[in-house]
Amino acid sequence: MEIQYHSAADADDIAIRGGRAVRNDFLIFGSPLIGEEEVAEVVATLRSGWLSTGPRTHQLEEDFKRYVRCKHSMAVSSCTAGLHLALDVAGIVPGDLVITTPMTFAATANVIVQRGARPIFLDVDRRTMNLDPNRVLDVARKLTSGRQSASSGRLRAIIPVHMAGRPCDMNAIMEIARSHDLLVIEDAAHAIESWYRDRKIGTIGDITAFSFYVTKNVCTGEGGMVTTERDDWAEEIRVKSLHGISKDAWRRYSSAGFQPYETIYPGYKYNMMDLQAALGIHQLARVEENLGVRERHWQHYDRAFADLPEVMTPLDEANIRHARHLYTILLDLDRLSCSREEVVAALKAENVGTGIHFTALHLHRYYRETFGYRRGDLPNAEWIGDRTISLPLSAKLTDQDVEDVILAVRKVVEEYRR
Numbered sequence: 001m002e003i004q005y006h007s008a009a010d011a012d013d014i015a016i017r018g019g020r021a022v023r024n025d026f027l028i029f030g031s032p033l034i035g036e037e038e039v040a041e042v043v044a045t046l047r048s049g050w051l052s053t054g055p056r057t058h059q060l061e062e063d064f065k066r067y068v069r070c071k072h073s074m075a076v077s078s079c080t081a082g083l084h085l086a087l088d089v090a091g092i093v094p095g096d097l098v099i100t101t102p103m104t105f106a107a108t109a110n111v112i113v114q115r116g117a118r119p120i121f122l123d124v125d126r127r128t129m130n131l132d133p134n135r136v137l138d139v140a141r142k143l144t145s146g147r148q149s150a151s152s153g154r155l156r157a158i159i160p161v162h163m164a165g166r167p168c169d170m171n172a173i174m175e176i177a178r179s180h181d182l183l184v185i186e187d188a189a190h191a192i193e194s195w196y197r198d199r200k201i202g203t204i205g206d207i208t209a210f211s212f213y214v215t216k217n218v219c220t221g222e223g224g225m226v227t228t229e230r231d232d233w234a235e236e237i238r239v240k241s242l243h244g245i246s247k248d249a250w251r252r253y254s255s256a257g258f259q260p261y262e263t264i265y266p267g268y269k270y271n272m273m274d275l276q277a278a279l280g281i282h283q284l285a286r287v288e289e290n291l292g293v294r295e296r297h298w299q300h301y302d303r304a305f306a307d308l309p310e311v312m313t314p315l316d317e318a319n320i321r322h323a324r325h326l327y328t329i330l331l332d333l334d335r336l337s338c339s340r341e342e343v344v345a346a347l348k349a350e351n352v353g354t355g356i357h358f359t360a361l362h363l364h365r366y367y368r369e370t371f372g373y374r375r376g377d378l379p380n381a382e383w384i385g386d387r388t389i390s391l392p393l394s395a396k397l398t399d400q401d402v403e404d405v406i407l408a409v410r411k412v413v414e415e416y417r418r
């Protein structure tokens with residue numbers, strides 16, 4: 001039977017085998033699990049009259065600090081804002097070079113450009129999808145050897161991304177950074193629950209940024225957290241996340257009475273609202289429970305796809321704790337008579353929503369045109385980017401939802417099998 005899936009928009013009526021989709025209703029990818037506690041806390045926050053940064057934000061910072069076991073945690077309006085602040089306090093200035101991965105969301109590299117610095121994308125490992133320390137070492141050696149031309153800028157930092165929740169090889173990355181005088185700023189948007197060996201992510205690099213975006217493992221709608229062990233950077237991030245003024249609004253307007261303040265940096269508007277923290281407090285309280293649910297779904301997927309040669313499942317690694325943010329399969333396109341886009345459209349026709357994490361960032365238009373990257377430059381990231389599909393993995397999913405995803409994937413793969 002020949003079936004053409006045209007586009008996601010008109011795929012609805014043409015599911016394989018007589019138009020009957022695996023599910024009747026559409027399973028949205030990345031839909032968060034919001035409990036009644038969150039609803040009640042948001043309502044209580046509204047009634048309290050304190051909507052912006054205040055007691056609930058401070059509580060979330062304390063709770064997060066305890067969870068991560070770090071010295072300082074600063075709530076911000078997003079992980080992107082956190083990364084931008086991190087690069088600011090780390091002293092990244094125009095002309096600097098920053099190593100990062102192309103297997104990430106746009107924000108990781110955008111903030112480098114926003115500082116006037118230049119991202120150096122290095123290739124990843126195909127199985128971990130994380131930066132390959134050997135390539136980082138090669139480039140760190142070359143760019144810090146003194147042989148570089150004066151115009152090429154100074155290599156200052158590495159931004160590793162713990163892709164899908166799998167921690168990078170932090171021993172190797174920290175070793176390279178320390179021996180070449182580089183800072184490590186971790187993009188832990190996927191990695192709230194991750195551990196690298198016996199260390200929690202958020203306590204290893206110089207600064208770490210976490211995301212509480214809707215689809216992330218802890219959700220405040222929009223929001224994020226920055227952690228560091230450094231007192232001076234913690235204070236600077238606090239001040240710069242709220243205009244760069246010396247007293248925050250809670251302190252300015254609380255019962256202690258109006259306190260005078262002055263501007264000490266041209267800061268940003270990157271503070272978290274108590275309305276967001278109201279969600280975060282209860283989301284964080286259930287973070288381990290939700291991880292347990294996703295671990296169960298993960299194993300269910302692993303078992304279900306073990307006999308499908310067209311589908312490569314995520315690597316199982318010892319000595320780490322994976323945060324199970326994304327369950328990404330890689331399609332063996334040589335065994336299928338279709339593209340990844342056709343598989344995505346076919347799954348949509350089965351009423352299963354999926355995500356793509358990610359198409360290699362160095363090939364996005366801005367990065368191609370501005371920095372001259374071309375297809376072929378970073379083959380592993382490109383290989384992953386052409387084959388990857390993220391399946392639904394929210395703690396909100398029922399066992400039946402997971403069963404439906406499995407049925408849909410098997411049905412589509414069998415249909416397109418060569």
Ligand SMILES: *Cc1c(COP(=O)(O)O)cnc(C)c1O
Nearest residue numbers: 078079080105107189211212213
């Ligand atoms: C989601 C995400 C971000 C941005 O997080 P926000 O909180 O939406 O700013 C950054 N990096 C990665 C890898 C992400 O997935």
